Amino acid sequence: MHRFANPTRFFRIANAVLPVLAVVSAGLFAAGLYYALFDSPADYQQGETVRIMYVHVPAAWAALACYATMALAGASFLIWKHVLADLAARAAAPIGAGFTLISLATGSLWGQPMWGTWWVWDARLTSVLILFFLYLGYIALVNAFDDPDRGGRAGAVLALVGAVNVPIIKFSVDWWNTLHQPASVLRMDGPSIAPEMLLPLLLMAGAYFTLFGVMMILRLRGLYAGRRLRQMRLAAASR
Amino acid sequence: MSPFLAVIARDLRLARRQGTDIAMTLAFFVVVVALFPLGLGPTPELLARIAPAVLWVTALLAAMLSFDRLFQQDSEDGGLEQLALSGLPLSLLALAKAVAHWLTTGLPMLVLAPLLAVSLNLASDAYWTLVATLALGTPVVSLFGTVGAALVVGARRAGVLVALIVLPLLIPVLIFAVSAIEAASAGLTIRVHLLFLGAILAASIPLAPLAAGAALRQALD
Numbered sequence: 001m002h003r004f005a006n007p008t009r010f011f012r013i014a015n016a017v018l019p020v021l022a023v024v025s026a027g028l029f030a031a032g033l034y035y036a037l038f039d040s041p042a043d044y045q046q047g048e049t050v051r052i053m054y055v056h057v058p059a060a061w062a063a064l065a066c067y068a069t070m071a072l073a074g075a076s077f078l079i080w081k082h083v084l085a086d087l088a089a090r091a092a093a094p095i096g097a098g099f100t101l102i103s104l105a106t107g108s109l110w111g112q113p114m115w116g117t118w119w120v121w122d123a124r125l126t127s128v129l130i131l132f133f134l135y136l137g138y139i140a141l142v143n144a145f146d147d148p149d150r151g152g153r154a155g156a157v158l159a160l161v162g163a164v165n166v167p168i169i170k171f172s173v174d175w176w177n178t179l180h181q182p183a184s185v186l187r188m189d190g191p192s193i194a195p196e197m198l199l200p201l202l203l204m205a206g207a208y209f210t211l212f213g214v215m216m217i218l219r220l221r222g223l224y225a226g227r228r229l230r231q232m233r234l235a236a237a238s239r
Numbered sequence: 240m241s242p243f244l245a246v247i248a249r250d251l252r253l254a255r256r257q258g259t260d261i262a263m264t265l266a267f268f269v270v271v272v273a274l275f276p277l278g279l280g281p282t283p284e285l286l287a288r289i290a291p292a293v294l295w296v297t298a299l300l301a302a303m304l305s306f307d308r309l310f311q312q313d314s315e316d317g318g319l320e321q322l323a324l325s326g327l328p329l330s331l332l333a334l335a336k337a338v339a340h341w342l343t344t345g346l347p348m349l350v351l352a353p354l355l356a357v358s359l360n361l362a363s364d365a366y367w368t369l370v371a372t373l374a375l376g377t378p379v380v381s382l383f384g385t386v387g388a389a390l391v392v393g394a395r396r397a398g399v400l401v402a403l404i405v406l407p408l409l410i411p412v413l414i415f416a417v418s419a420i421e422a423a424s425a426g427l428t429i430r431v432h433l434l435f436l437g438a439i440l441a442a443s444i445p446l447a448p449l450a451a452g453a454a455l456r457q458a459l460d
Contacts, residue, residue, distance in 0.1 A: 078453070126410065133407035140403050144394035153457035154390045158404060161386060161450045 005082040007224060014217045021217070025210035032203035040200050050197070052110040057185075058205040060103040060128065062212050064166055066096025067131060069216075070138070071163040074156030084220075086152035087227065089159060090142055091219035095212060097135035104128060115179055123172035124180040127165060134162040148227070242327040243335050250339030260308055261343050268301040268348060272355045283360045290359035291420035294369065295376075295413055298348050302380045303402040305344045309336050309388040311397060314458070319392070323459050330452030337378075337385040337448065345377030361424065368423035368433075372416035375436040379412050382447035389454035412439060 004010050036054035043050035070092040077085035107125070108118045119125065142148075142155035172180075184193045191198055240248070254261055275293050276286055313319040322332055352373055353366050361369065387405035391397040419432035 078457075126414070130407045130410055133403075137404040137407060140400055141390060141394070144391065144396065144400050146395075150393065150457065150460075153460070154394070154454060157386075157450060157454045157457060158390055160453075161408070 002080070002082075005080070005084050007084055010084055011221065011224070014220070018214065018217050021210050022214050025207055025214055028203055028207035028210060032200055032207045035200035036204060040196055041194070043197075046114060049110055049113050052106050054200050054204045056103055056106040056110060057201060058208040059099050059106065061205055062208040063096055063099035063103055063128070063131065064169060065209065066092045066099055066212065067134075067159075067163070067166055070096060071159045071166075074159040077152060078156045078160075083227070084224075086149070086156070087220055087223045088216070089156060090152065091216050091223055093135055093138050093142075095215050095219065097132060097139070099208070099212075100128060100132045100135060104132065120179050122179050124169065127169040127172050130165055131162075131169060134158075134165060138162070148230070242325055243331055246322065246327065246332060246335035247339045247342075250336065251342060254308075254339070254343045260305075261347065264301050264305045264344055265347055265351060267304055268297055268351065269355065271297045271300065272359070276359065287360045287362060287424070290356055290361040291365070291369070291417045291424070293359060294352055294355060294361075295372075295416050295420075298352070298373070298377070299380065299406065299409060299413065300402075301348070302344060302377070302384060303405065304398075305340065306384045306388040306401045306405070307398050309340055309385060310392050310455075310458075311388070314392045319455075320459065323455070328452065329455045330448040333385050333389060333451035333455060334444075334448040337381045337451075340384065341378050341381040345373070345381055348377060349373045361420075364426065365420050365423040368420050368429050371429075371433060372419050372436060375433065375440050376412045376416045379436075379440050379443050379447075380409060382443045382451075383408050386447050386451045386454060389451045389458060392455070392458040412436065415439070 004013070032054065036051055040051075040054075042048050070089045073085045073089035073092065076082060077089060104125075111120070112118050138155050138158055141158055142151040145151035145154070170183075185191045185198070185201070193201070272293060275289065279285060279289075310319060313322065323329060325332075327335075349370060352369055356366060356369055383405050384401070387401040390404060391400045394400055415432045415435045419429045419436070422429045422432060
């Protein structure tokens with residue numbers, strides 16, 4: 001793993017992977033959206049609104065995966081002090097906040113016809129909202145210091161503290177009897193969802209995760225260039 | 240005297256000599272609670288309905304104003320480096336700071352809250368529950384506040400930032416505390432909510448000082 005902490009080596013591989021990942025992501029989105037919107041059955045209870053689920057559920061998964069990425073990158077920055085780990089945590093935060101916002105917005109669009117309300121303060125929705133606030137707090141904290149290294153280290157500690165929220169979100173629907181449906185894909189006794197609905201869901205999940213990868217690489221490139229620019233400016237100013 | 244107790248004693252002495260700091264936090268608490276009856280009109284049923292939320296939310300906001308006292312001054316005058324060199328582990332230093340903060344902010348609020356609850360016409364069955372939720376909840380506020388304050392040492396606009404960081408983490412405390420008081424007003428069982436609050440406190444006592452200690456180490460680098 002430390003081999004890839006070298007920015008030059010990392011970006012050589014990342015730049016090679018990027019076009020492939022982008023094409024795969026676009027393909028998965030096309031296939032996933034086709035199956036999700038046209039070639040999958042309507043739910044016997046929810047009717048056509050079930051199609052919102054194909055956008056909503058993978059966004060929520062990706063939001064959690066982003067947070068896990070951010071916390072792990074933060075931890076490895078604290079432990080090994082790789083600059084790239086700090087940049088990865090910073091890169092993941094706004095992407096994760098975006099995915100969280102998508103899942104909150106689509107969930108509320110689905111909740112209006114199904115539950116009869118845009119929003120309820122149940123455990124799942126509240127804990128995802130807290131996740132969104134954690135992302136905002138992280139972004140505010142890392143940018144609040146004149147020294148970017150100090151901001152990255154403070155942010156890493158905050159990301160690790162906030163990580164207690166991740167299992168709470170995952171299991172909130174099982175621990176509390178809420179309005180939100182319990183887990184139907186990742187469960188001990190296998191998925192309880194119909195196979196013809198599982199296929200578009202998994203395609204969309206693949207599309208979201210590859211999109212996450214594409215955006216991570218693009219943002220990492222930008223952040224790294226920004227960091228280099230700062231170093232050059234400081235070097236020029238001190239000369 | 241052990242270094243741990245010495246830090247607590249030092250913070251209490253500082254708080255006593257700069258008494259206006261504590262008084263301002265408590266005055267904020269009282270004034271904001273008093274604004275609600277003025278803004279909503281003095282309907283006793285309405286006030287009784289919102290009393291738990293008003294008291295708890297105001298207590299949280301007042302606490303946010305007090306966190307800059309924890310490390311900001313020490314970091315500006317170099318005292319923080321001295322404390323770090325004293326040999327006391329940073330997490331224990333953070334715990335001592337949290338204890339001193341609770342004694343000077345949480346405890347006075349605990350005493351004031353029932354008086355304010357009377358003015359908000361809270362059901363008399365709920366007084367002891369209010370005190371119990373504050374007794375279990377405000378130490379968590381102090382502990383998380385220590386983490387937040389340690390994270391923002393040296394940051395721009397640290398006061399606003401600490402609220403943005405700490406308030407989301409305190410949402411569970413608010414939820415369980417307010418549900419306990421509402422359950423008590425309605426004559427329902429409060430045990431579950433208090434157990435949850437107790438569990439959060441029991442988990443925060445060891446974990447929050449560890450996180451705050453890690454944050455302090457980053458601040459001192």
